Amino acid sequence: MPPKDKASPSSASVTIRDVARLAGVSPATVSKVMNNAPYVSEETRQTVRAAADKLNFRPNSIARSLKMSRTATLGLITDDLEGVFTMSMMRGVEEVASAQGFSVFLCNSYGDVARERAHLEVLIDKKVDGVILLSGYRVRQRGAPALPLGGIPVVYLYQYTDEAAVRCVVPDDFGGAVLGAAHLAGLGRRRIAVINGPAHYEATRRRLEGVQDALARAGVSFDAALVRAGKWYESSGYAAARDLMSLPAPPDALFCMSDSIAVGALGALHDLGVRVPQDVALIGFDNRSFAVHQRPPLTTVALPLVQMGRLAGDLLLRDIREGGSAAELHRVPCELVVRQSCGASRA
Amino acid sequence: MPPKDKASPSSASVTIRDVARLAGVSPATVSKVMNNAPYVSEETRQTVRAAADKLNFRPNSIARSLKMSRTATLGLITDDLEGVFTMSMMRGVEEVASAQGFSVFLCNSYGDVARERAHLEVLIDKKVDGVILLSGYRVRQRGAPALPLGGIPVVYLYQYTDEAAVRCVVPDDFGGAVLGAAHLAGLGRRRIAVINGPAHYEATRRRLEGVQDALARAGVSFDAALVRAGKWYESSGYAAARDLMSLPAPPDALFCMSDSIAVGALGALHDLGVRVPQDVALIGFDNRSFAVHQRPPLTTVALPLVQMGRLAGDLLLRDIREGGSAAELHRVPCELVVRQSCGASRA
């Protein structure tokens, strides 16, 4: 009996009017029970609900959005979808967003301003309730171009900006460095060298300040002759480590500002025949996935990427809910993950 | 003069009626010129356009979607947002989607069926035009749960399924293995061992068939005693390599079915004092980011992740446009990237 239309449970979309008709009430009433609005009797509630799920009714959120002008939708624009830190942060925001019933649009700008702007316009047109600008880079981007945000809340993730009234969430580089340096000092290391990233990064500056602070507090002297700055990559770490170890009084610990640098340094130490951690302790930064697979496994300070993503999502959702938008800078604390390259194992 | 409303170029949303009023025409006409519909004079076209961008008019795509019941929106559900292969595939689909004016919703199911289902329902409610189910795992997922797709097109990415009328795109594991094995054979290797992944993976089976095929074609005999199966991880590669090299007649080449396995094997060979590539050639699979940083840099067969993503996006968009949906399985070809672990350098 294919002609019977009763057999198919739904197929073409069933509207609020359909369930109203079946329940013998008005569309308005159906709307009210679907939204748990007051002033509808328990009896009709039951009737309507029964009708609704007999018809397998699912409210059309497009229609709802049109009326309410809220879409329960976020935009996420990243400048490097394939960046090594990107996906963990994305996981954080996706997690809190979907937990609160929001969906997130994914946009990749490839670091191109025009593309970013285009994405943003589409997002605005699609009436997202807020957007997160996520940078896969560490570069501090001062004076970002004024974006055509349609008056919706924005938060910058892993990115600084000078724009007024936007929130930023970044890792607490200073605190992270303190953690690492204190660890080294606590293990008895006294000549602590640092192999830093490029000088123009905000992160490197703050991390360096962090080790200085921690060392001062621990009573070990900081030797400025023991710091090298270079690139974030392995080769840079390799060269710097060789250089440092050829000093008349070589260091007994290497604080590397990235895990990549650390594996480079590890290679140099290996080539030089110096033992890690017996002769020199080695610590990295970032907690990249390969850190655990080094020999010895790398002690490192972890970037709180997922937490940063979660915080960004929470801030944005709160702004959406409450309308506020103070220009706060949130530094989320790093975490020390100790493995074996410093000579101490977990308690 | 704050009371003047003329100063602010837009602020509260300007609708099609506003520009109609300013242009002195009806809303219908404005709609027509915005969509380049025929039967409107060039003169009014100009007038309307002028009014539109004087008012900075941006059409409300929610309203449009409501009427048209097409949202220019895709859903992408991944079971492992942080998976090592996920983001490259995502980049591919984002690329083609946004190039064609589509936005993509990002959903992370954590491999949890209930969560996947929940996401899917939200996507359906949000009236996405199609969805991509992206698996970060290699596991073949036969008989996936029948999902409540609301009659919209779906494509499975990096994932097999038995469901009717859905498209799948996966890498051509067989062809990739042929590439690698032929490379080894062409370099004169005769005793080629393979360190495989778990036996229950479709990928491992096909890859093994690939090397057998290539070897047969190259006239080098395939020794079944020279294959080991294990996990995808380094430790597995390490153990297998040691085992293989302790044979009375050890192999002169190791075909590792993942780059992780290969670096494990590389470690074993190093510990054993056998030289790579002089004594034994080593080839990996996947082209992971760390492959290039090995010593020697790893020759490997690259998974065509971005291309797979692009293809999935193209297929889906085509289905959306044309309504078709044949259940095709697309195997996209892998690519050999030769570095130094096999003794041949690039031409």
Added chain:
DNA sequence: AAGACTTCCGAAACCGTTTTCTGAAACGGG
């Protein structure tokens, strides 16, 4: 018993587009 609330429900307007459908004007052919 009359008035003041309170509860319950539905008619209708609305959100901002698109799309008929109708009609007027211009045009062209015989």
Added chain:
DNA sequence: CCCGTTTCAGAAAACGGTTTCGGAAGTCTT
């Protein structure tokens, strides 16, 4: 000069929900 066509423009009806508003009934006060 009259009668098809064709071009152009607008009124109005959707699309599928939410919300205001008013009316009807019921419940408490005095």
